[in-house]
Amino acid sequence: MTDLCVIGLGYIGLPTAALAASTGLSVVGVDIDPQVVAAVNAGAPHIHEPGLAELVAEQVQVGRLSATTAPVPAGIFLIAVPTPFLEDKAPDLSHVVDAAEAIAAVLRPGNLVILESTSPPRTTTAIVKPVIARLTGLEGGRDYDLAYCPERVLPGKILQELRANDRIVGAVTPQSAERAAAFYRRFVQGQILPTDAATAEVVKLVENAYRDVNIAFANEVSLIAAHLDIDPWQVIALANRHPRVNILQPGPGVGGHCIGVDPWFLVDAAPDNANLIRTARRVNEFKTQWVIDEVRRAMESLPATATIGLLGASYKPDSADLRESPALAIAKALTAAYPGRVRVSEPHREHLEGIDLRPLTDVLALDVLVVLVGHTAYRELPASVWQGKPVIDTVGVVSPPPGE
Numbered sequence: 586m587t588d589l590c591v592i593g594l595g596y597i598g599l600p601t602a603a604l605a606a607s608t609g610l611s612v613v614g615v616d617i618d619p620q621v622v623a624a625v626n627a628g629a630p631h632i633h634e635p636g637l638a639e640l641v642a643e644q645v646q647v648g649r650l651s652a653t654t655a656p657v658p659a660g661i662f663l664i665a666v667p668t669p670f671l672e673d674k675a676p677d678l679s680h681v682v683d684a685a686e687a688i689a690a691v692l693r694p695g696n697l698v699i700l701e702s703t704s705p706p707r708t709t710t711a712i713v714k715p716v717i718a719r720l721t722g723l724e725g726g727r728d729y730d731l732a733y734c735p736e737r738v739l740p741g742k743i744l745q746e747l748r749a750n751d752r753i754v755g756a757v758t759p760q761s762a763e764r765a766a767a768f769y770r771r772f773v774q775g776q777i778l779p780t781d782a783a784t785a786e787v788v789k790l791v792e793n794a795y796r797d798v799n800i801a802f803a804n805e806v807s808l809i810a811a812h813l814d815i816d817p818w819q820v821i822a823l824a825n826r827h828p829r830v831n832i833l834q835p836g837p838g839v840g841g842h843c844i845g846v847d848p849w850f851l852v853d854a855a856p857d858n859a860n861l862i863r864t865a866r867r868v869n870e871f872k873t874q875w876v877i878d879e880v881r882r883a884m885e886s887l888p889a890t891a892t893i894g895l896l897g898a899s900y901k902p903d904s905a906d907l908r909e910s911p912a913l914a915i916a917k918a919l920t921a922a923y924p925g926r927v928r929v930s931e932p933h934r935e936h937l938e939g940i941d942l943r944p945l946t947d948v949l950a951l952d953v954l955v956v957l958v959g960h961t962a963y964r965e966l967p968a969s970v971w972q973g974k975p976v977i978d979t980v981g982v983v984s985p986p987p988g989e
């Protein structure tokens with residue numbers, strides 16, 4: 586029988602499946618998208634992460650990893666499906682419910698089910714457990730083991746952090762905790778920290794909300810500094826020389842699949858008590874619109890033929906990842922507002938749908954420059970490229986650090 590069946594072969598599921606296979610487990614990955622399944626079985630995954638293609642190819646080749654479209658009987662089931670939010674910011678748990686139902690069709694007494702998807706409080710005990718009980722009559726914690734173990738790895742360093750980071754195991758019973766911990770110990774070098782499922786669910790959400798709130802503070806500092814015509818990068822760098830101050834970096838907004846989404850789950854779970862978290866989300870969303878408005882203001886004093894060069898489209902530096910990228914949203918909004926006059930540099934992409942992608946040298950020759958991502962290639966440019974034209978630097982590439 587298969588040792589591990591991973592439901593959802595995305596940014597978390599696929600690296601986890603491959604890593605588990607590399608420890609000697611037989612692993613079947615499940616995805617509803619046949620193209621994803623075909624790519625994994627061909628040893629050429631659809632996800633780009635350092636070391637992942639090699640690891641998947643190797644594990645497929647030796648026969649420990651394969652992919653299919655429906656769960657198979659296994660000792661351990663691991664759910665790593667997306668949990669987006671709906672129009673009104675309430676969590677959309679349909680993929681988790683679908684995964685639990687699919688597992689129920691093959692679940693046997695004595696199996697272990699682990700939920701890794703970022704989830705609202707009590708999803709494990711109030712959604713997954715009852716769905717499985719309704720379909721199988723099996724009780725989580727009595728007939729099979731059940732745990733919530735959030736992923737906390739950074740895109741771009743997923744394999745490295747899957748091994749190195751501490752891991753929270755939120756289980757419904759001590760036995761479930763011990764079995765889940767034994768699974769993660771196969772490839773985790775960090776500590777395994779046991780707790781209950783609801784605490785683990787909230788821990789995950791709080792981690793990303795913490796980062797969102799701190800980025801919002803940096804973005805608000807940048808807005809105040811711009812209003813006062815003071816350099817925000819100098820303000821933050823100098824304030825950070827205080828021994829108990831450590832302000833993060835402002836940017837054009839918050840991208841990625843997690844930090845802009847997860848705080849809403851806390852707002853939804855405790856609407857009257859999550860005011861700071863709600864406001865931080867709004868500050869970070871506002872910052873993206875503010876950048877678009879800044880470009881419009883700069884264009885007002887220029888001839889009607891003036892061109893705009895945008896530097897960067899990914900959601901964070903030195904990455905090709907476009908998920909929820911504020912830079913891409915800004916590029917799309919400005920391309921629509923100034924047809925034919927906006928060109929974009931993105932050194933990590935060869936083609937971008939609906940965007941006029943150009944080499945960096947062409948973009949630098951345009952009339953207004955807007956730096957949207959702190960790619961190393963931009964940080965290494967000589968100061969002379971920014972001179973003699975309006976430059977809107979949203980990530981602190983242009984401004985020299987104090988003391989230099």
Ligand code: SAJ
Binds near residue numbers: 737833
């Ligand atoms: N950002 C800033 N200023 C900063 C730091 C980041 O504007 O000082 C922006 C980035 O440019 C980016 C966004 O925030 O647009 C998020 O980037 P990130 O690198 O901070 O985080 P993610 O979204 O790639 O990954 C996060 C991580 N969470 C935390 O660091 C608390 C990761 O550990 C999680 O596993 C991941 O979310 C997830 O899957 O939840």
